[in-house]
Amino acid sequence: MKALYQSGNPEQWTGRVDGTESGLRRWHQEVHCVNLDEKQDLKNAVVLLGFCCDEGVRRNQGRVGAKDGPAQFRKVLAGLPVHFSEQIRLLDGGDVYCYGTELEAAQQRLAELVSTIRLQGGFPLLLGGGHEITYAHFKGLHMNSDSIGIINIDAHLDIRPLKDGVGNSGTGFYQIADDLSRIDKPLHYLALGIQDISNTQSLLAYAEGKGTKIIKAEDVQADNVQEIIAAVQKFATQVDQVYLTIDLDAFAAPYAPGVSALAFNGIIPDITFQRIFQAIIKLPNLASMDIAELNPVYDIDQRTTKLGSDLIFKFLQKF
Numbered sequence: 266m267k268a269l270y271q272s273g274n275p276e277q278w279t280g281r282v283d284g285t286e287s288g289l290r291r292w293h294q295e296v297h298c299v300n301l302d303e304k305q306d307l308k309n310a311v312v313l314l315g316f317c318c319d320e321g322v323r324r325n326q327g328r329v330g331a332k333d334g335p336a337q338f339r340k341v342l343a344g345l346p347v348h349f350s351e352q353i354r355l356l357d358g359g360d361v362y363c364y365g366t367e368l369e370a371a372q373q374r375l376a377e378l379v380s381t382i383r384l385q386g387g388f389p390l391l392l393g394g395g396h397e398i399t400y401a402h403f404k405g406l407h408m409n410s411d412s413i414g415i416i417n418i419d420a421h422l423d424i425r426p427l428k429d430g431v432g433n434s435g436t437g438f439y440q441i442a443d444d445l446s447r448i449d450k451p452l453h454y455l456a457l458g459i460q461d462i463s464n465t466q467s468l469l470a471y472a473e474g475k476g477t478k479i480i481k482a483e484d485v486q487a488d489n490v491q492e493i494i495a496a497v498q499k500f501a502t503q504v505d506q507v508y509l510t511i512d513l514d515a516f517a518a519p520y521a522p523g524v525s526a527l528a529f530n531g532i533i534p535d536i537t538f539q540r541i542f543q544a545i546i547k548l549p550n551l552a553s554m555d556i557a558e559l560n561p562v563y564d565i566d567q568r569t570t571k572l573g574s575d576l577i578f579k580f581l582q583k584f
Contacts, residue, residue: 267364269374273298273313273357277336280344292355293343301358301378307387310354311584313339314378314391318363318371319525321397321434322558327525330562335360335392337561341574349581358382368432372401379405379553388584390577393557395525396423396512399437402555404444406508410552414453414504415441416497416545419512420463420482420528422456422472434525434558442475451476455500457493457541458482458515458532482515482530487537494544506552509545511576513558513569520572523564534572542576546583554580 278293285294299305301314315335323329339357349355361378363371375391379402382389391402399417406413417423417438424438432440442452455478461469472479478500480493501507514524517531532538545551556573564570 267362269364269371270302270359270361270378272300272302272359274359277339278343278357287351290347291343292345292347295347296355296357298357298359301381305385307356307382307385309352310356310387311390311581312356312358312382312387314358314375314382314389315360316371316375316391316394316398316401317360318368318393318397319395320363320366320368320371321432322395322525324368324428324431324433325435327395327434328560328563329525330560331393331395331525331558332363333561334394334559337559337564337570338392338556338574341567341570342577345574345578348578349584353581353584355581356387368397372397372404375401376405376408380408383409383552389553390580391555393555393559395434396437396510396557397432397434398555398557399423399510400432400440402510402553403437403441403508406506406553410506411450412453412505414455414500414507416455416457416500416507416509417512418457418510418515418532420458420460420515420531421512421526422459422464422468422477423512424468424472424475424477438472453500453504454478455497456480458485460528460531463528482532485532485538485541490537490540493541497541497544498548501548501550505550507548507550509551509554511554511556511573513556513573516572521569523560523562523569525558525560542579543583546580
């Protein structure tokens with residue numbers, strides 16, 4: 266039986282060398298690969314963990330290929346210049362794999378490793394993979410915290426009911442809400458970048474009925490920045506921890522062509538969006554993050570990969 270988890274591989278971290286002294290180093294010279302099944306101190310560590318899976322996308326009738334997202338991210342991240350603090354340890358915890366249709370087994374393994382990272386003091390930064398990563402990521406966080414607020418940058422609410430009794434890339438928030446309702450706890454969910462064209466009226470109504478704060482893509486405008494930032498900050502004060510999940514299909518197609526479900530007229534990652542993103546990553550209780558739905562098969566000039574990598578790069582500067 267193939268192992269669902271494989272530890273970090275140094276061979277994935279290669280690239281240009283401008284020098285070895287501080288100021289010349291790149292990420293591939295800083296990252297250290299670890300085995301998350303081994304007990305260790307992860308204090309001050311950002312731990313990359315891949316989710317090589319797009320079974321949820323396949324079940325959701327999307328474009329498969331996101332399982333190769335983590336490897337593609339590492340290729341771009343490896344060459345980035347180091348701008349983050351010397352006090353930060355950048356670790357690669359490896360990948361969780363989904364074999365065949367065994368999505369639920371992969372999700373459970375991912376949840377266990379997320380829990381491990383948090384228990385050992387690290388910050389999980391997950392690389393997808395399809396947006397079925399969300400349900401697993403949340404489960405792992407919920408093992409160690411009762412109050413988690415999720416900020417989802419996405420064109421879709423991903424709150425659809427299960428189909429044929431199983432989850433997919435569009436059911437994560439429904440599954441989370443259902444799990445929480447069974448223990449009489451509310452869903453804390455802020456969705457940013459939602460588009461009417463990508464969600465039925467029923468889904469919008471269901472999400473609002475669950476108390477979801479919805480900020481639509483059309484409202485991400487310069488005139489609304491302060492209002493949106495205030496809403497994000499207020500949301501964060503209502504929970505112990507904030508988990509940020511970014512579905513790259515939230516962005517307009519020219520900037521993110523390589524995704525599972527293209528949004529031709531989504532968010533433009535300009536200064537307006539960047540101000541909102543900076544406010545999110547500066548939240549004092551931000552505890553975890555992932556980037557989902559990178560599909561290298563459809564990427565053009567690595568635009569989508571570079572967009573996601575830029576967001577990771579900016580996060581590391583503020584960590």
